[in-house]
Amino acid sequence: MPPPETMNNVRLRYTEEGVLDGYDVLFMDLFSSDFDTEMEPYHLTLEEAHFFFYERVVLSCDPSQGNCMVxxxxxxxxxxxxxxxxxxxxxxxxxxxxxxxxxDILYNNNDGLFYGVR
Structure with a gap:
């Protein structure tokens, strides 16, 4: 899977020594899809990031099949x-x-579609 920093609202954060220290998450206005520049970015440690970026993950099939969607x-x-x-x-x-x-999200093998529950 691609790393979190490939999301358009995620930036890597480094120490003064150039060591990766965490992530800064820019908030998005969900109606305009623009970044909310008025709000302070959400600062994540490396430990917090895997819970933040991957709250729930569903695969369409075994990744070794090559046509897997996540x-x-x-x-x-x-x-x-x-x-x-x-x-x-x-x-x-x-x-x-x-x-x-x-x-929640799920994948239906019968129709090949993902479904989201809100």
Whole structure:
């Protein structure tokens, strides 16, 4: 899977010595899909990041099949993003209106679709 910093609202944070120290998450206005520059970024330690970026993850199939798609719920606001095996970045699933606060996600093998529960 691509690393978290491939999300367009995530920045790596380094110490003065150049050692990776954590992540800064820019908040997005979910209606306009623009960054909210008025709010202070959310600062994450490396330890906090794996819980923040991967609240829930669902795969469409065994990744060794090569056509696997991965859907995840990530904070803030329990938003969705996806990637495919071989992709180099995560793609945020946005839209106008209520595209956040997902509680669960699942994949249906019968119709080949992901479903989100809010």
């Amino acid at each position: 859907l995840r719920i990530q904070l803030p606001n329990s938003q969705l993003s996806y990637t495919r095996v071989g992709d180099t970045k995560w793609t945020w699933i946005g839209g106008k209106g209520n595209c956040w606060e997902y509680q």
